[in-house]
Amino acid sequence: MLAQLGIEFQHVSDCALIDDLEDVLALFVRQEIIDKPMLDLFPNLKVVQRYGVGVDNVNVEYANKRGIVVCNTPQYGQQHEVSNHAVALYLALSRRLLTRDRDVRAGKWDIGQAEPIAGCRDATLGLIGYGQIARATAKRFRSLGFSSVLVVDPALTHSTATAEDVQIVAIEELFKRSDVISLHAPLNASTKHMIGTQLLSKAKPSAFLINVSRGGLVDENALSDALNMGQLAGAGIDVFETEPPNTSNALLGAPNTILTDHVAWYSEAAVTNLQTAAAEQVVRVLSNENTI
Structure with missing residues (x-):
């Protein structure tokens, strides 16, 4: 798609590897911090395209002052x-899959009832943020038997x-009532x-916290303390304030946790769709068309 505009695409791990910064018209980024000093490296930059939904790693205000379009996907x-x-993290935690697997491998059997395993019927889901991902999460939890969904989102x-x-x-009420608290806020x-x-x-104390959104939403030391004190039954964390x-x-040593490496967004099909959508938007910007 870029080649049709006469534009070369380069994949680099460091800006120092780019031959001529003045020739760069577009940046495709995922987790890199695109701040003012980074933007100032590219005098003719027209668009920053993020692979993903959030744009908190891009200085959007400064980019806009420069006339640079910032897009997400x-x-x-x-x-x-x-x-x-999000559902997989919850099920693995609530069904104690990690400890059950560990005990079977160690030759232990028929001791599953030694650990509490909560059921899903008539449980309550709490969502902090209610965008597309949160709505899809609610649908999946309802299919498990969750009967109530509580939401905190100023835009809702x-x-x-009601609809x-x-x-x-x-x-505060969401935390008091929810059996699972799932984070989906920017x-x-x-x-x-x-x-x-x-x-x-x-x-x-029986609740689970799931974070597949942004690590910075959570005070990780406070969460670790809560888990160690038994204030929560467990936490499934895919995102961290500092990555890796x-x-x-503190969460690396916290009990009853499952930690994954910011992989919730990933599947082979999703990568193809993501790269295609990102390229289409950059082509529209560089062709002076409207972005979405």
Whole structure:
């Protein structure tokens, strides 16, 4: 697609490997931090295209001042992969799959009842953020037997909530009532470390926290403390505030956790769709067409 515009595509691990920074018209990025100094390296840059939904790793305000278009790819279908991953983390935690596997391999048998295993029937799901991925997550949890969905999202209207059979609540109430709390909010100044000691102390001891959104939403030390004190039954974490996490990260030693390496978005099909959608948007920008 880019070749049709006479544009060469290069995949590099470092900007120092680019021969002529003045020739760069577009950047495709996933997790790299695209801040003011990075943007200033490219005097003729026209578009920054993020592989993914969030753009918190891009200085959008400065890019806009420079006339640089910043695009994301919310339409490529990752809601299916991420919501599936959220459910997988919950099921693995609640069904104690890791410890059951470990015990069977160690020659132990018929001791599963030694660990509490909660059922799904009539359970309550709490969603913080209610975009496409959260909606897909709600659908999957309902299929497991969850009967109620609580939502915290300032953009959600009561009419939409009623139509979609979800309940708008305050975040404190969500923590008090939910059996599973799943995070789907963007990371910005108002949401950074929104999940801390105070909220975690209100959760049911039988509740699970799932984060497939942004690591910075959670105070990781506070979450580790809550898990160690039994304030939560477990946590499934796919994203960390610093990635990869430092070896000193408290969650690495926290009990009843499953940690994955920011892989919730991934499948081979999703990558193909993602790359195609990203390239299509860059072509539209460089062709002076409207973006989506």
